[in-house]
Amino acid sequence: MNTDDLINMLASGDTRPPPRRLAHLVAPVALGVLASFALMALFLGVRPNLLRELAMPAFWTKFVFTLALARIGWLATARLSSPGRRAGLVPVLLALPLVAIWSIAAVSLLTAAPGTRDALFWGQTWRVCPFLIAGLSIPVFIGILRAMRELAPTRLRLAGAAAGLTAGATAAAVYCLHCPEMGAPFVGFWYVLGMVAPAAVGALIGPRALRW
């Protein structure tokens, strides 16, 4: 077929774009988040004293940190899902929660009594925390990739990494409801590790998983 024929074919009939199938974008992500929450509730369990912790600033520090990263990751993922959108301020926004948590961590380490610093960083669960976050991110990750395949990402490595980071941050927010740790230094390192892992996987599989 020569190009003129193709153009005639494409320009015949209804040239208006088909309506956006929002359900195809929202449903997989929502299902992924639900599945992640269900996995947490079933296998790890919501903290029994969660209600009491809601009054503690330390809980809100980690919860808001993860939610902020998830929200900004979402923005980055949306931008990277359409061709030619500018990054704008997104990289700066992405750095803000990290700078904030590391500042809080630094202050808490500097003001802590000398013998308690180790505990602030290592906590009691550093061995499992990154793995659990990365594990909980899998259903969200699959949902986001599904939604992205409805769209047209053109920088596949970056798009995959953004999807992974968003999934990791969302999973970390879910994990907050189980996690017993309260130290900002712990969150600033082990949580971040658990989010970076799916981001790295995303960069690796992006070119294959998101090809269109």
Add this chain to the structure above:
Amino acid sequence: MQRIHKGEDAAGETETRLRSLLLQGLAGDEAAYRQFLQATAAHLRAFLRRRLARWPDEVEDLVQESLLAIHNQRLTYDTQSPLTAWVYAIAKYKLIDWLRRHARREMLNDPFEDEHELFSTTDGDAREARRDLGKVLELLPEQQRAAIVHTKVDGWSVRETALALNISEASVKVAVHRGLKALAAKLRNES
């Protein structure tokens, strides 16, 4: 300096003109949409020809791939942002995608291709190429075959074909394009 300004002005004018054509097209104006695709095709051709200097035969194929992608993804164009960036991102994506696939294919096939080619390309091929088209059509997936037969042999419109096959018009267009391409490749291989 003068020339640079002139170049920028021309690019700005093209952006404005193409953008308004596309917006009219997205509002349902077929003629404007056709003009948009034609003008875009010319720009894509120049863009891709410069970058595919080693493979001039592939340029038109990639122009078509890009046009099809632009058409299928027209929903992802954010009407507030520059059209140039959107079209460029799609064309570059299709180019890189092709280069990647090509590199892989080259690695797998190239050592054998040359010697086969020596004895397979003679004038006698022309006779054999006139084989029964129906037989080759049989080799295509059902949807592509049906789309081609209805639109190209039976002379149905895209809409009629879509209704008959119970698929969207966009799918008919893609099926015809993909099918004809596959058909051409099959005929090349067979002869």
